[in-house]
Amino acid sequence: MPPLGPTARRVLGLPDPGDWERKKQRKRAKQGLAPQSAVPQPAVNPWETAAQQLLQQRTAPTAPAPALDTRPAAEHAAPWATVEERSGSAFARRFGRGVLWTLVAAFALLGAKSVLIPKKAPDPVESAAPAQPGPAYPADEAQAVASRYARAYLSWDEATPETRAALLAAVMPDGADTKAGWDGKGKQDVLAVEPGTVTPAAQNQARVRVDVLVRPAGPAAPPKPGAPPAPTLPAHWLGLDVPVVQAGGRVVVTGPPGIVGVPKTGPKAPELAGPEADSAFGEQTAETVTKFFTAYAAGDTEAVTAPGASVPPLPAGVSLVDVASWTADKGSGADRSGTARVRWQIGGAQLEQTYRVELTRVASADAQRWQVAAVHGGTA
Structure with missing residues (x-):
């Protein structure tokens, strides 16, 4: 396209190319920049340049639109570096928060309880210190x-x-x-x-x-006059x-x-059930029991007692009359018991007494026999 003449520029209202260049030089001078080279440059009309670019865009094929960047924002470079948090520190932080909130909840519940359920005043009788027992009487x-x-x-x-x-x-x-x-x-x-x-x-x-x-x-009491003397109590x-x-x-x-006063009799005793008797075992051991009580009164019990038994002999002045009865208790095993009623001669009289006798079975190489292991007076 040929450049426009002065008449065309005046009709279109376009500035002169030389005016445009002079404005640029004055602007550079105000900014303190060196003036451009004095080499003559071809005059450039900005309006003509813009018209040429617009004509090229209309005649040139349409260029495809630039593709939009569809990458997620996380893929774009960030101005900081991400550091992965360790599991231990995360657990400690969560545990600390849990403890803190638990304490807050506990204090809140205690406060609500003190408001809703006021503390009961202590009973003066219950709050009194228990009396300390004194020393026992001597x-x-x-x-x-x-x-x-x-x-x-x-x-x-x-x-x-x-x-x-x-x-x-x-x-x-x-x-x-x-x-x-x-x-x-x-x-x-x-x-x-x-x-x-x-x-x-x-x-x-x-x-x-x-x-x-x-x-x-x-x-x-002293005798009354004329009365016989009272007997001695x-x-x-x-x-x-x-x-x-x-x-x-x-x-x-x-x-x-x-x-x-002193009671003349004791209280009535309860009825005590005795052990069941074993008549067969009683007949089997009757001679053993009689030999023991004979030696018991004679002062020599070692031969009729079991090994290791300790039965001290009776004192002098006591002799055996007889064994009135011997009843063996029902049972089993190597240790048996029974009750013996024995009559003694003592102090010129006969006295019947009761004994509990404990027997044990003693075995040797060729035989076995029953011997007395202990004896106690009474039926208990």
Whole structure:
């Protein structure tokens, strides 16, 4: 396309090519740039250049549109590097979060419980500290002191009153009356003393039951005028309640005791079922049991007892009358038991007693036999 003349440019309103070049030179001068080479350049009309490019685009074949980048954003280069987190640190972080939230939930529940269910006021009776048990009462010492006192208290002889007073003073408080209610007459002996129950009371006091066997030396009461003398009472038991107190590290009698009755009979015993008898075994071992009790009274039990058994012989003055009965218990094995009723001659009289006998089977090279392993008095 030929360049436009001056008339065409004025008609179209286009600037002169030289004006355009001069504007470029002035702009470079203002920016402090060196002016372009003075070599004459062909004048370029920007409007003509734009018209030529537009004509080329209309005549040229249409170029395909640039393909869009369909790669995911993760494939594009990122300005940072991704580091994979280790499983241990991830578990520790999750565990820490779990513990923290558990504590938060627990405190929340406790707070809600204190609001919804207020704490019950403690019962003054339940909150009181349990009472500490005090030391046990010295029962053995109380029995010993009461027994000594009972023996001295119920023993008297008008010929030697000082003997009784000295014995009482040893177990009574200092300065106490050692006559202890005795009028100084008569005579009585104490044959046996048996201490019994100790019943503690207030202020370190106690009551001790003592059974005493006494034998009066004279009549129970003075004879009436004109009447025959009363017979002398035989030895008999009587009960005594002795008051004692613990003071100064000792137990002493606090005052006169009281005589109480003694039961004439014991309580009714329960009916006890005995073992079932084995008559055949009883007949088989009857001679063994008779030989044992004969040697038992004679003082030589070694030959009739099993090896290793220890059965001390009876004391002198006891001899066997007979074995009244022997009943073997039903059972089996090498160890058997039974009950024997034996009559002894002792003190000029016959006395029947009961024994529990334990037998064991002893075997030798050519035979076996039953021998006594132990013997106990009574049926228990």
